[in-house]
Amino acid sequence: MMFKFLHAADLHLDSPLLGLATKSADYAARVDRASRDAFERLIALAIEESCSFVVLAGDIFDGDLRNFETGLFFMDQIRRLEEASIQAFLILGNHDAENRFAAKLSLSTNVHVFNSKHAEAIAIEALQVTVHGRSFPQRDVTENIARDYPAAVAGHFNIGVLHTACQGSESYHAPYAPCTIEQLANHGYDYWALGHVHARAVLHTDPHIVYPGNLQGRSPRETGPKGVTLIAVNDGRISEVTHHDLDVVRWASLSVDATGVDTRTELLDRSRETIEQACAEAGDRALAVRLRLIGETSQHHRLLIDPQSLRDDVAALLATLASDIWLEKLVMATAAPAQPSTLDPTVSGRLAAEIGALGADEMNDLIEARLAEVRAKMPAGAHAEAFFESLRSDAPARARALALSLIGETEAGDAAR
Structure with a gap:
């Protein structure tokens, strides 16, 4: 028997993209829709790939809903899965637990929201699959809730859905529902669908323990491709794990080496080369760039004296590029060339x-x-x-x-x- 499922987490629907609020009204409107557009791409991918089900590992929403339309949008998209006979399994993460509406949404019959008081095991007998999970009862879950997940069901492909800061992967994320890779690997499941950490990572491959990363980068510290993980299972074993980039606006932190640069024109030429490469990697996505100038250059003093002049020049440079690109921040970290030791x-x-x-x-x-x-x-x-x-x-x-x-x-x- 062969089937596919989609694993996503940390959708943070309608979360603002930090650092871009001062841009044009048109750009602000597009940025405001970025998380929704990315979720629509997720739904389309699940349908296109004929997935049997979708797993959402928490933080569907971004704290309290800014308006109830966010919930209505989510329900409408989930109904698209129902029309395609695709089931959805989701847990509520720390941000969802803060949400007044997340646990009260009237979701279609193809959706199962895991209990927040104890872990559950939901079987899909036709596929010989069991999905295990538990929602957060409140934002601050500091105990190791994975210890209480049910034992693996013999003869089934077992999936654990967990919102966690797994040891070694916490980064800047709060240490909620802590656990270890060793603990999860020894639990007996075939796949752990993790959420909470926004960086894409495969922590273990036998069994697979995966963070798909968040669906849409939200700030300059969430750079690079964002999206979901598609898993193919054949005769009870994982045959393929593929990451799909679904982000709409991509964040990039770029460094331009100004070493040896003697003119403003040369500095801008080097900046153009770096930015054009990032645009090519981003494809047709909008790009929000943090540009950092480094290295020893004779232009250093001029850059410090009049940084606004360079910002204007870089903005003019971006306007000449065909890609959809905005300068989020310009960081000047250059230095003056070393002076000779003799006076x-x-x-x-x-x-x-x-x-x-x-x-x-x-x-x-x-x-x-x-x-x-x-x-x-x-x-x-x-x-x-x-x-x-x-x-x-x-x-x-x-x-x-x-x-x-x-x-x-x-x-x-x-x-x-």
Whole structure:
């Protein structure tokens, strides 16, 4: 007997994509639909592949529903599976447990939502399959609930559906329903369908223990392809495990090495090459880019002095690309080329040495003195602490950069005369 099933998790329907709220109204509307569009692709894939059932391993919703239409959308999509005679098994994760409506949705008869008080085992006799699972009763589930999952059913293909931070895979995720790979592997199931961790990962292959990752990346730390895992089973054994990318907007964190770059044009050319490669990898998806400039370059001081100018240039560069792409953030992490160890005897060389030797405390004292002058002229009750804190963090580096840049321009002018 041969059958297929789809494993997905962490849909976070209608979750906002963080960091892109200030873009155009048209783009904002498209981003707002990204999780829904990705879920529609999931449903279409299950139907196209003639799956027998779909497993959703928690966090279908993103905390409390922003509006009940999210629930209605989910129910409508699940009905598409029912029309194709595809069953659905789902557990409620930590975000779903916070949701007032998730446990009350009137779902079609092809759906089974696992109990939140104890683990259940649901058999599909026609396929000789048993699906085991338990929903979260509340957000903070700190005990190892997998220990209480039922024993494997002899002669059946056994699937465990678990929302968990499996040891070694937690990353930035809360340590809910903790367990270990060894524990799951020894439980006797043929496949563990995990959710909660948003990075795609196959933790074990005999038996398979899989995180499909979330369906749609939601922030700059959720980069790369996102989607679902399709499993084919033949005569009670897994014959194929395939990951399918279904994300609509993809996040990319790109680094551009500016080492040896002497002109703004050359820097933008290198940026273009890096971005075009990311666009090719993303295919027809919209791309949200965090661009990080690294390496030693003579442009370093100019970049620090006027970062907005470079942002404008990069934005103009993106506008020339055919792909749907937005700059989420520009990070400048370049450095000035290393200076020779011998002292430059020229006036500008001595000035540069003095600036380089100026201690952090001395620089900070100068800045604090100027900030005090500004503060004294501000109206009473003005809330400016965030502004002053920003100045404190940026001013030392920008002041040094400005001074060194002026010295460099002076040297260039002298050489030209």
